[in-house]
Amino acid sequence: xxxxxxxxxxxxxxxxxxxxxxxxxxxxxxxxxxxxxxxxxxxxxxxxxxxxxxxxxxxxxxxxxxxxxxxxxxxxxxxxxxxxxxxxxxxxxxxxxxxxxxxxxxxxxxxxxxxxxxxxxxxxxxxxxxxxxxxxxxxxxxxxxxxxxxxxxxxxxxxxxxxxxxxxxxxxxxxxxxxxxxxxxxxxxxxxxxxxxxxxxxxxxxxxxxxxxxxxxxxxxxxxxxxxxxxxxxxxxxxxxxxxxxxxxxxxxxxxxxxxxxxxxxxxxxxxxxxxxxxxxxxxxxxxxxxxxxxxxxxxxxxxxxxxxxxxxx
Ligand code: SF4
Numbered sequence: 001x002x003x004x005x006x007x008x009x010x011x012x013x014x015x016x017x018x019x020x021x022x023x024x025x026x027x028x029x030x031x032x033x034x035x036x037x038x039x040x041x042x043x044x045x046x047x048x049x050x051x052x053x054x055x056x057x058x059x060x061x062x063x064x065x066x067x068x069x070x071x072x073x074x075x076x077x078x079x080x081x082x083x084x085x086x087x088x089x090x091x092x093x094x095x096x097x098x099x100x101x102x103x104x105x106x107x108x109x110x111x112x113x114x115x116x117x118x119x120x121x122x123x124x125x126x127x128x129x130x131x132x133x134x135x136x137x138x139x140x141x142x143x144x145x146x147x148x149x150x151x152x153x154x155x156x157x158x159x160x161x162x163x164x165x166x167x168x169x170x171x172x173x174x175x176x177x178x179x180x181x182x183x184x185x186x187x188x189x190x191x192x193x194x195x196x197x198x199x200x201x202x203x204x205x206x207x208x209x210x211x212x213x214x215x216x217x218x219x220x221x222x223x224x225x226x227x228x229x230x231x232x233x234x235x236x237x238x239x240x241x242x243x244x245x246x247x248x249x250x251x252x253x254x255x256x257x258x259x260x261x262x263x264x265x266x267x268x269x270x271x272x273x274x275x276x277x278x279x280x281x282x283x284x285x286x287x288x289x290x291x292x293x294x295x296x297x298x299x300x301x302x303x304x305x306x307x308x309x310x311x312x313x314x
Pocket of ligand 1 (some may be wrong): 138141142180181182186187188189191192193194197199200203
């Protein structure tokens with residue numbers, strides 16, 4: 001074993017997050033679920049609020065495939081990026097068990113090269129590297145790379161991999177990135193990679209940070225109320241597809257009342273909704289729900305905020 005690999009293994013045994021539940025199971029489905037949840041969400045959120053309730057409700061891939069999509073979306077509510085849940089469900093309806101081969105894994109909906117490698121390593125113990133944000137940052141600093149291509153990063157990741165102990169090595173790389181090689185103020189003095197790290201004198205230079213400008217989208221949202229029940233529709237567009245939500249309107253009705261504004265930050269944009277209430281004299285929409293029923297529907301975070309605003313102004 002190379003000295004650096006020895007140091008990494010030693011560090012991982014002492015400081016790694018070895019008790020995470022998805023690191024202590026051999027069930028490919030449980031690891032698959034964790035990988036999908038962790039694609040856009042922090043470990044703490046997944047662990048404290050979503051992973052166990054989801055597994056309790058859908059303990060196997062088969063159980064997930066047999067469940068209605070609405071139930072799956074309800075368990076995903078608040079986690080965001082609902083396409084992840086829909087892709088999980090789609091996979092569960094088409095296969096009984098996950099393939100082990102990386103190429104076959106990437107053919108499944110929602111599984112790209114990174115997730116396929118993570119599944120191959122964590123679920124099937126194959127000697128392949130992983131490439132999530134923490135690992136990318138470490139590689140950039142190790143080799144003083146400011147704007148590397150994906151191809152270059154994969155080449156370096158394969159070259160650095162500990163092929164004798166790939167599972168612990170990959171988990172350790174993620175933990176080193178999360179706890180030592182942080183985006184700001186990395187703690188190089190404690191890092192098991194410091195002996196081979198070329199960028200440790202000025203780690204903040206690697207990789208170059210891109211400045212992101214997040215646009216704001218504005219919407220008018222109409223709450224149609226009939227007999228104390230609110231109208232919601234199941235969304236069929238790309239955005240928040242499958243979730244129930246309130247009607248977006250170009251121009252609010254004259255007879256409607258403005259009750260306030262809610263906003264929500266998504267990764268690629270900020271959404272601002274001006275909210276209006278319209279009391280219908282006759283039933284004009286297709287679906288109406290009481291507040292108690294709305295609480296059981298799968299709705300987005302922004303619609304949750306709209307419900308709260310409505311309740312606060314009643
Ligand atoms: S030595 Fe510092 S910069 Fe290099 S990998 Fe470790 S924490 Fe990151």
